[in-house]
Amino acid sequence: MKVAGRRRASTRHATGHTAYAARFVHRTRCALVALTTFGAASLACSAQTDELTGTLRKIHDDGVVVLGVREASIPFSYFDGKGTVGYSQTIALQIVEEIKKTLGMPQLKVHEITVTSSNRTPMLLNNQIDLECGSTTHTVERENLAAFSNSFFQYAVRMIARKNAGITDFQDLAGKAVVTTAGTSDERLLRRLNTDKLLNMRITSARDHSEAFNTLKDGRAVAFVMDEPIVYGFKSTDPRPDDFVVTGTPLGYEVYACMFRKGDEPFRTLVNGVIARGQTSGEAERLYRQWFTQPIPPHGINLNFPLSEQNRALFAHPNDRALD
Template identity: 80%
Template sequence: MLAPVVMCAVTYMAAASPARADELTGTLKKIRDDGVVVLGVREASIPFSYWDGGRTVGYSQTIALAIVDEIRKALGLPHLRVREVTITSANRFPMLVNNQIDFECGSTTHTHERENVAAFSNTFFQYAVRMITRKNAGITDFPDLAGKAVVTTAGTSDERLLRQLNSDKQLNMRIASVKDHADAFAAVKSDRAVAFVMDEPILYGFRATDAHPDDFIVTGTPLGLESYACMFRKGDAPFRDLVNGVISRMQTSGEAERLYNVWFTQPIPPHGINLNYPLSPEMRALFAHPNDKALD
């Protein structure tokens, strides 16, 4: 079911004459010189970029592979190798800056502050920041977390929002920041924390793939609206234009909406769970008018 989606994502891409080696700069030159594109991937950002037991799959992983295919065309290297490197919320920026990955399209939030460190593509997803908690915990909104143990993922924009809320509202939450999303949800399941604060679609992903999804609810007045984008090194206009060309064509052609429906409204691997997360009006507007604006 997934392979045809990847194929469809790249069939409409405009044919380009391969760039001459002496014309290349930045990331495209590095990829051609190395003979490999190094793609940063996530282990547990369901349904964006995650390991299904056999390979990395997901909504944004499919976009990343479409970009890789366009790189192959631009460089005239149809057999260009792809090496996947697992990244976390905490190490993704150093790994990019230190040339350990060439780019990533996972679940990285585009913020104005982060533009000091990395460059960001056109947005491929917009979402709210909320929380997941046990249905019987009696928690419906963020003030209910006062004095309680709460978990989030280290190195995320959500951590900053949560700590700011804690300070502004003097909630005295005991906030723990853990390595990755799976560790954070595990803390809620083991009752080490009453809530996991994160991007809404990721929370729906964990709820849907849990053995007892009805035990959990996603709730809370959104702490903010944010956007995901692919991330690559600053000052690289040719690579930015290539990436944005792929994303824009997917969105305006209708392919992005079809891809969205595969990952958010239909059963997904490895267990065939449906997130039942329909396309929002904001996402529909984004597909009609692609842009690279941070929402913070």
């Protein structure tokens, strides 16, 4: 898998000769079938291709599916030194397998592009990525720009602070420097809290989660406000995890979902089918245990984050509702 920056080199995928080759292979496959069935199958193959629309048509014609992935959203989507891994990355790859079956393209190529909280939606709208399953919150406001799958994780918004800082709840942040990640729903919640409660916090919005946590570690902020599983991930993977505490009355509860382009019902049906089958079959709970209650790569750290009753209920009743 090609990578951007140190590992993903380009956002221009499968254009020109690659797209032509994909279409040529498909036409050749149809033609070979026709030779053995006197043309009937050839007509069916052409008709099936003509019926494709939206994202599935784009993927078919380009011969590649482009995934937006995160670099440090542990344990959802992150780079482990070899490639992208994680709980939601696994779900994304399950969706890719379903796309391959639906299109009859077992050799379909997969390309990854690293996205951030700030650029993931523009990259989707500009057709630079086809699907993003990382740690993106499904909100009602975001439905104006993008479509969201069935939720695959429910969580609380809290904060991480140094244990010796004396921070236990959000009122303790009054007048202090606080960091969050730019372009997230958490940033919106934190700024609203600051205004509503007149806390006079000095809020910094970091480019990504890693930069935000480093701001806390360097002492430039007393707390990092973010999704609870994300901050648990940073705490668990830090060389000195006992120096930090995850704390605070939840600012709210939200859900993660995969994001794709609006107005694409065939693609929505495919994606939701994969997620719902995993949740009702027990596969989602097994996947949860793998990434949240067992050692994970690259250092074998265990987040020790048991399945919540909210997530158990979500798995029993798959849905694509925002919680805000």
